[in-house]
Amino acid sequence: MKILEIREKTVPISSPIRNAYIDFSKMTLSLVAVVTDVIRDGKPVIGYGFNSNGRYGQGKLMRERFIPRVLEAAPESLINDAGDNLDPHKIWNCMFTNEKPGGHGERSVAIGTIDMAVWDAVAKIAGKPLFQLLAERYGNGTPDRNIFVYAAGGYYYPGQNHDKLKDEMRSYIDRGYTVVKKKIGGASLDEDLRRIDSILSVLGDGQKLAVDANGRFDLDTAIKYAKALSQYDLFWYEEPGDPLDFELQATLRNYYPNPMATGEDLFSMQDARNLIRYGGMRADRDWLQFDCALSYGLVEYLRTLDMLHEHGWSAKRCIPHGGHQMSLNIAAGLGLGGNESYPDLFQPYGGFPDGVKVVNGHILLPELPGIGFEGKADLYAEMRKIAE
Template identity: 80%
Template sequence: MKIVEIREKTVPISSPIRNAYIDFSKMTLSLVAVITDVVRDGKPVVGYGFNSNGRYGQGQLMRERFLPRIMEAKPDTLLGANGVIDPHKVWDTLFRNEKPGGHGERSVAMGTIDMAVWDAVAKIENKPLFQLLADRHGDGTVKRKVFVYAAGGYYYPGKDDEQLKNEMRGYLDRGYSVVKMKIGGASLAEDRRRIESVLSILGDGQRLCVDANGRFDMDTAIAYAKALQQYGLFWYEEAGDPLDYELQSILRSYYTNPMATGENLFSMQDARNLIRYGGMRPDRDWLQFDCALSYGLVEYLRTLDMLKQHGWSASRCVPHGGHQMSLNIAAGLGLGGNESYPDLFQPYGGFPDGVKVDNSFVTMPDLPGIGFEGKADLIREMRALAS
């Protein structure tokens, strides 16, 4: 068994939306196909992967460094004891001759390739990835119903409060009971007005998250914390720079309700520093590490081990990204849920066709691998790359 070829294509997911820090007018992602020599129904088994929104495609980095390392490796050095491609050995090969630290862009490149490898391995074993993970790294138990929330509420040219409310009503009408909106791209007074407009349409059991995308300095983060405390939000997300652990730690003195952060920490070591020094509270706060941006599932497993050692439950993890890879991890390894983009970044966001949201939960379908084949618009683009 071997990997025959790996292909990458950089594709646009551009949009006129913006958050507090960036706009998405030139946003791209990398789509990867890992083609194996295993044949099913007359066709080779292919694993697919892509990186999450908010970080750009990494094709050049893959082609110059990472893909040649895999293709130049002896095939048997990438296999496990069962004779199947071993994602951990692939990961070790990808990281060969890389120094520690400096996680930024290479963690995205490796995470994208890693996703495709896991998709291929689960398909070869003819299992949904969530079941493969539960069997290999859990007790075999799968959490078939996974919590999801609807992410949106971006700033958009000409978008007023009524349009924001209509957007959120659309998510609620589709079965979400938790929705998220952006803050920090306007004044505190304007953001408070926007927040209150969304809160005015929420019913019993429906909650709002807000996300500042790391925009605030200490004084602004505290000012927002004092203003937000009254609203009973589901969480206050990424107030300051993701590496400013002191800001995050101090903020808990001003905000007793749940906070969330971690989507822009791209290694187990950075995640560990957040847990050590960021003042995060395991009884209420949420961790948003995204495997597709942080070296992939192999590294995410190390992160989960670290969290356990520090007294954290995997159920406090709700990954960023809105992709089916994290959805499988949530089901197979007992995470607290997953982000969802019902309308944005299509066809890469969302669920397999026919999967419905019920009170912010989805039920995992029995599809081999990550389940991309169940989403018609997405698998069409993936197969075009592999064919």
């Protein structure tokens, strides 16, 4: 049993939208295929992966360092002790060979993308959905396929007005979502508050709004927003300041008693641990958004979950960034609190398998082999191109 080839293709996911920090007009991602010599139904097992939006494709790093290390390793060094499957932890260790600690940056995205494809292949070789495999190996044995999801949107874009913003949010509610999200910090505080009021005017009982500053604010601005946002019953106030400014995050708790969320731009267990140690996050109300596709993959995410447990945090406080099916499988298999969703953006990479509907803010994840990419026709069509 061995990996025959690892292929990468950098593809555009460009869009005219922007948040408070970046626009997506030139955004790309890496699409990866891990081709194995294992045959199922007359075809080789191929695992697929891609990185989340907001970080660019990492093909050069993959081709220069991480792919060669895996392909040059002795095949027997990358399989499990039973000899019947690949071992994601051994493959991860192989990719990280000769890498210094710290400075996690872009390499965490490169490794995380390949790691996703490896886990897809491992679950397919085992003949199971990834969520089932994870529940058996690392959970309580029984996955919970009913997963909370929220609709991420409310970006700034040319020609957007309040009516269009309300129409967008109505469309999410009409599709079954109970929590929607909009961007803040890309306009003045007064204008952002007017946009919030517009959205709240179309939400009903049991429906909530989350807001996301994408790390834009300094401490004074973050406090001004915190005071203004305190008048609302928001689902959360997300990433107000630089993700590594733990002092800002810790100080803000003195001005904002309601739930906050952050973590999508922390790319290692160590950085996540520093947030828990020094960021003033409150385990009874705040949310953690670590995204395995950007932070060295599921192998590292398992370490992060262990760290959270040691510090008294429940996995239920984790709602990952990224809106991809990998995190849906982790949520189902390991008991996370839910997952982000992009109903209309970053397609075909966002969203759910075909036919999956949102009902009262939740989806029922179907039982598909691996991560389940094959169940989403438009996404699998792109994956087949790289595989062929």
